[in-house]
Amino acid sequence: MINCSSSRFLLLSGSSPPGRPVLLGCRSPEKETFTCWWDPGMDGGLPTTHRLYYQRERLEGTHECPDYHSAGRNTCFFDKNHTSIWVDYYLTVVACNALGNATSDVFKIDVMDIVKPDSPERVALEVENRAESPSLHVSWEHPRNVDTKSGWVTLEYQLRARRQQQQGSNNWKAYKAGAQTRFTLYSVHPGAVLMVQVRCRLDHGIWSEWSDTSYVKIPNNTAKEKPLWILVLALSASLFLAALCIVVTKRKSVTQYLLPPVPGPKIRGLDVTLLKSGRPEDLVSALIISQGFPSPVAWKDHMDDYLMVSDNVSGLLPDKGRRSLVMPPGFGFDSKHKNGVERKKSDSSSLMTQSVVNQDVLNPDTANCPYVDLGMHVEPTPESDYSKGKEMKSTNVLLLEKGNQSSYVDVPRPASLLEDYSQVEKVNGDKRMVILQKGAGQLDSSCREAQHSNRKTVPRNPHRDMDLIDGGYVDKVPTPMLGKPTVM
Amino acid sequence: MDTVILFLALASLGSVSSQPIADSQRLFSIAVSRVQHLHLLAQRLFSDFESSLQMEEQRQLNKIFLQDFCNSDYIISPIDKHETQRSSVLKLLSISYRLVESWEFPSRSLSGGSAPRNQISSKLSELKMGILLLIRANQDGAEMLADSSTLQLAPYGNYYQSVGDDESLRRMYELLACFKKDMHKVETYLTVAKCRLSPEANCTL
Numbered sequence: 001m002i003n004c005s006s007s008r009f010l011l012l013s014g015s016s017p018p019g020r021p022v023l024l025g026c027r028s029p030e031k032e033t034f035t036c037w038w039d040p041g042m043d044g045g046l047p048t049t050h051r052l053y054y055q056r057e058r059l060e061g062t063h064e065c066p067d068y069h070s071a072g073r074n075t076c077f078f079d080k081n082h083t084s085i086w087v088d089y090y091l092t093v094v095a096c097n098a099l100g101n102a103t104s105d106v107f108k109i110d111v112m113d114i115v116k117p118d119s120p121e122r123v124a125l126e127v128e129n130r131a132e133s134p135s136l137h138v139s140w141e142h143p144r145n146v147d148t149k150s151g152w153v154t155l156e157y158q159l160r161a162r163r164q165q166q167q168g169s170n171n172w173k174a175y176k177a178g179a180q181t182r183f184t185l186y187s188v189h190p191g192a193v194l195m196v197q198v199r200c201r202l203d204h205g206i207w208s209e210w211s212d213t214s215y216v217k218i219p220n221n222t223a224k225e226k227p228l229w230i231l232v233l234a235l236s237a238s239l240f241l242a243a244l245c246i247v248v249t250k251r252k253s254v255t256q257y258l259l260p261p262v263p264g265p266k267i268r269g270l271d272v273t274l275l276k277s278g279r280p281e282d283l284v285s286a287l288i289i290s291q292g293f294p295s296p297v298a299w300k301d302h303m304d305d306y307l308m309v310s311d312n313v314s315g316l317l318p319d320k321g322r323r324s325l326v327m328p329p330g331f332g333f334d335s336k337h338k339n340g341v342e343r344k345k346s347d348s349s350s351l352m353t354q355s356v357v358n359q360d361v362l363n364p365d366t367a368n369c370p371y372v373d374l375g376m377h378v379e380p381t382p383e384s385d386y387s388k389g390k391e392m393k394s395t396n397v398l399l400l401e402k403g404n405q406s407s408y409v410d411v412p413r414p415a416s417l418l419e420d421y422s423q424v425e426k427v428n429g430d431k432r433m434v435i436l437q438k439g440a441g442q443l444d445s446s447c448r449e450a451q452h453s454n455r456k457t458v459p460r461n462p463h464r465d466m467d468l469i470d471g472g473y474v475d476k477v478p479t480p481m482l483g484k485p486t487v488m
Numbered sequence: 489m490d491t492v493i494l495f496l497a498l499a500s501l502g503s504v505s506s507q508p509i510a511d512s513q514r515l516f517s518i519a520v521s522r523v524q525h526l527h528l529l530a531q532r533l534f535s536d537f538e539s540s541l542q543m544e545e546q547r548q549l550n551k552i553f554l555q556d557f558c559n560s561d562y563i564i565s566p567i568d569k570h571e572t573q574r575s576s577v578l579k580l581l582s583i584s585y586r587l588v589e590s591w592e593f594p595s596r597s598l599s600g601g602s603a604p605r606n607q608i609s610s611k612l613s614e615l616k617m618g619i620l621l622l623i624r625a626n627q628d629g630a631e632m633l634a635d636s637s638t639l640q641l642a643p644y645g646n647y648y649q650s651v652g653d654d655e656s657l658r659r660m661y662e663l664l665a666c667f668k669k670d671m672h673k674v675e676t677y678l679t680v681a682k683c684r685l686s687p688e689a690n691c692t693l
Contacts (some may be wrong), residue, residue, distance in 0.1 A: 032568075114667060152569050203527075203672065
């Protein structure tokens with residue numbers, strides 16, 4: 001035994017006591033022996049020896065490692081006579097050189113916890129080539145140094161396999177084989193190359209390393225199955241084409257079935273089909289509820305007969321040929337003016353267009369006279385079809401409303417404007433609306449004269465009391481109107 | 489299910505049985521599988537406890553305590569393969585019985601794991617019953633008298649109740665480690681005993 005302290009007087013440059021060794025671990029491959037290894041640390045430039053000492057539960061004293069060589073350098077091998085299980089070992093390693101020694105930390109182990117067997121041996125692969133699906137039989141042997149006969153250990157195996165083409169470690173499929181030394185894989189791909197590995201563990205301890213990879217090629221038997229697949233493909237393709245033809249030929253009914261038409265909104269009194277044509281006269285007809293009105297077809301013929309509308313108080317009449325709103329036939333604008341303004345509310349919900357004509361349009365002489373004349377279409381239509389006027393706004397709009405009985409149109413006016421008539425502000429030919437504006441039209445005495453003169457010159461319609469104005473007719477109801485010209 | 493099997497085995501053993509070896513083998517298989525399950529359970533409990541520890545606690549537990557001991561240390565049992573194979577089947581069975589019995593009550597204080605504590609305790613009780621049946625099936629009058637000393641009941645005492653709060657972590661760690669060790673022991677002894685009595689070729693001495 002080297003006495004480290006006697007070498008104290010040796011002074012060598014660059015020398016130092018050894019560094020502390022470190023016990024790295026121990027392992028028992030079969031639960032009967034075990035080996036420990038350590039890291040020697042720095043030797044301090046001098047020859048250094050390492051010794052392992054241990055104490056054991058239920059064993060008196062400190063003992064030294066029985067075998068330093070069997071397992072290699074810096075290891076200690078405990079044979080069967082020195083190995084006990086279910087008892088604690090306390091190990092230390094001492095490094096010693098001429099200048100001193102160093103002791104590692106105490107390393108405590110129980111052989112029960114360090115059992116890690118060797119890998120299974122002689123892994124054999126055998127392919128069973130059946131017609132429907134091939135299978136792979138895997139067999140192996142237990143590690144050579146493990147005693148399986150006495151029941152001292154319980155071995156458990158695990159197998160894993162994957163196809164060679166697939167990369168990555170997570171493609172392995174693991175299987176538990178229990179205590180058997182054979183296993184059969186049924187889910188193998190024909191034509192693939194399989195890699196198989198096996199490992200084991202003792203008494204549910206630490207798993208061994210995986211065995212060396214074994215390779216096997218699964219024969220390809222799909223040539224026999226090709227006609228079947230072709231048949232299946234052809235059948236499914238023909239079925240698909242048939243279904244496609246049916247859908248295409250009957251696409252309308254299919255569309256009807258899948259996407260039923262959504263019913264549109266129903267507005268009472270509105271004929272939607274007429275709106276679709278897009279013609280102006282159809283629009284009017286669509287808005288008519290009652291059948292009592294004459295058809296707009298005849299009215300269309302007299303589209304020329306409408307009066308011009310302008311809001312020019314000064315009485316300019318730029319264009320005599322201008323046409324104003326069209327009035328549907330059979331409508332009369334009957335206004336009644338009394339001392340004051342009467343306003344008659346219509347109870348019919350339908351709205352009729354109306355035309356209110358500025359008197360300026362009709363006659364330059366009466367340009368300053370703010371009264372409204374209506375162009376009427378001459379037609380032997382029932383006289384009962386009078387329109388009923390209803391003023392939408394007090395200043396602007398005057399709309400006609402259909403009524404069953406002769407009615408009067410009352411134009412509400414404020415008292416200050418008692419003498420004034422609404423003036424047409426805007427003519428909207430499409431909508432057949434005449435927007436009246438309460439203008440600053442003054443009543444002129446000349447208006448009355450002009451009016452009277454107009455009345456005289458216009459030939460009378462045998463059916464109606466109408467005045468011919470600019471090619472049109474003005475229906476005049478000989479009713480007193482507050483002394484104002486008739487508003488019709 | 490296993491209880492029913494045990495009762496049936498007991499009834500069959502009570503009467504004159506013409507196939508003691510087959511019954512014994514079946515009982516051994518049941519006992520071995522049960523103790524393997526308990527050993528796995530003990531391993532899982534221990535590893536769960538270890539992984540739940542904080543770093544500081546782990547460092548404290550890694551300190552070597554020479555005075556660590558288990559409750560079952562008074563039970564003398566073989567500690568290597570040679571000694572185990574030298575022991576008789578009955579001795580192995582009786583040692584297993586004592587080990588299992590020593591854990592019947594302390595297992596209730598085991599913490600952690602998905603299985604409640606009373607499940608471990610009931611499993612231990614059932615295993616104890618099974619080992620008792622095996623003892624009765626494999627002994628004769630002479631051997632029973634010779635090993636009567638080994639059938640003494642374990643002193644229960646207040647061993648696990650006198651633990652202070654600051655040492656509770658330490659004690660739980662030791663408790664789980666001891667439980668794991670003892671279950672491994674019983675598994676090994678029963679497997680060796682079963683193999684010894686088995687007529688199969690690959691399990692004889």
